[in-house]
Amino acid sequence: MPxxxxxxxxxxxxxxxxxxxxxxPAAASARAAxxxxxxxxxxxxxMRAAQAFQLEHQQGDVVIGTHALAEARIVAHIRVxxxxxxxxxxxxxxxxIDVQETPAALAVxxxxxxxxxxxVSYAVDYEITLPETASLQARNRFGDVSVxxxxxxxxxxxxxxxxxxxxxxxxxxxxxSFGAVEVARIDGDVSITNQNGPVRVTEVQGALDVSNxxxxxxxxxxxxxxxxxxxxxxxxxADAGGPSRITNSFGTVEASLxxxxxxxxxxxxxxxxxxxxxxxxxxxxxxxxxxxDVGHALVAVNNNGRVGxxxxxxxxxxxxSFGAVEVSLVQGxxxx
Numbered sequence: 001m002p003x004x005x006x007x008x009x010x011x012x013x014x015x016x017x018x019x020x021x022x023x024x025p026a027a028a029s030a031r032a033a034x035x036x037x038x039x040x041x042x043x044x045x046x047m048r049a050a051q052a053f054q055l056e057h058q059q060g061d062v063v064i065g066t067h068a069l070a071e072a073r074i075v076a077h078i079r080v081x082x083x084x085x086x087x088x089x090x091x092x093x094x095x096x097i098d099v100q101e102t103p104a105a106l107a108v109x110x111x112x113x114x115x116x117x118x119x120v121s122y123a124v125d126y127e128i129t130l131p132e133t134a135s136l137q138a139r140n141r142f143g144d145v146s147v148x149x150x151x152x153x154x155x156x157x158x159x160x161x162x163x164x165x166x167x168x169x170x171x172x173x174x175x176x177s178f179g180a181v182e183v184a185r186i187d188g189d190v191s192i193t194n195q196n197g198p199v200r201v202t203e204v205q206g207a208l209d210v211s212n213x214x215x216x217x218x219x220x221x222x223x224x225x226x227x228x229x230x231x232x233x234x235x236x237x238a239d240a241g242g243p244s245r246i247t248n249s250f251g252t253v254e255a256s257l258x259x260x261x262x263x264x265x266x267x268x269x270x271x272x273x274x275x276x277x278x279x280x281x282x283x284x285x286x287x288x289x290x291x292x293d294v295g296h297a298l299v300a301v302n303n304n305g306r307v308g309x310x311x312x313x314x315x316x317x318x319x320x321s322f323g324a325v326e327v328s329l330v331q332g333x334x335x336x
Contacts (some may be wrong), residue, residue: 034081037088041076047106053134054107060124066132066149073129082120091120101212145188
């Protein structure tokens with residue numbers, strides 16, 4: 001009866017592993033052997049004063065700047081990769097940048113082939129320069145969007161990428177998902193809707209309205225009031241120039257330097273408030289609630305957590321359960 005020794009079995013196992021290690025790099029090398037072809041589209045289009053600029057895009061980054069000229073400069077960097085250079089070159093010619101002009105708008109759309117090869121990938125990155133007073137409507141998916149220097153209304157929607165708008169004038173409506181939103185130095189109202197990505201706002205010379213989910217919201221230096229609705233993430237609001245409201249769940253809330261009334265409704269998280277010139281209505285649960293320097297009346301309600309604070313310019317109504325209450329320097333009546 002044939003038999004094998006442990007040493008023989010180990011030698012055969014070693015040979016099998018060696019063959020496997022030789023085959024795996026070869027297979028990986030075959031998969032990685034791709035060719036990329038790049039080409040550029042460039043066009044300059046005159047724009048009238050009343051025309052808006054519209055962009056419909058996916059699979060690539062968009063960078064939009066402005067200038068004082070009455071024309072739009074559109075540059076598209078087209079990249080296609082495929083198993084061979086011939087396939088990549090042929091596929092790149094099927095990518096079209098469609099530019100349409102109407103009295104109301106100049107519209108740009110990226111068109112990819114309706115039927116795409118299984119091993120062909122496409123990407124188009126835009127560099128666009130607009131008249132600074134042209135209103136903007138931009139849509140993108142699977143890429144970053146950056147807008148700077150727009151002195152008109154903007155309506156920008158992105159997904160699966162970072163959305164950044166800076167140094168703009170006029171109302172800005174921004175929407176994103178699965179990516180961060182960053183806004184800075186806006187002379188006008190700002191409305192932001194996001195999910196699965198953080199929101200950061202600084203220096204808004206108007207009102208701010210933010211809705212987010214599953215990420216943090218941070219807003220600093222808002223000239224008018226702010227409304228923030230969030231869930232599953234922290235909220236920070238610092239230096240708001242009007243009445244403000246924060247609604248959150250499963251995250252901390254911090255608010256400071258609010259020139260007006262403040263309302264906070266939080267669930268399952270700490271609330272910390274400081275420097276409210278008006279009245280404060282604060283509610284939370286399963287976390288600590290602290291306050292300092294409230295100008296008028298205070299209502300503080302906590303469920304399963306402590307309430308503590310000092311310096312209230314009016315009456316204080318405090319309700320809590322399963323937590324201590326420590327309050328001082330209240331000018332009006334205190335109800336606990």
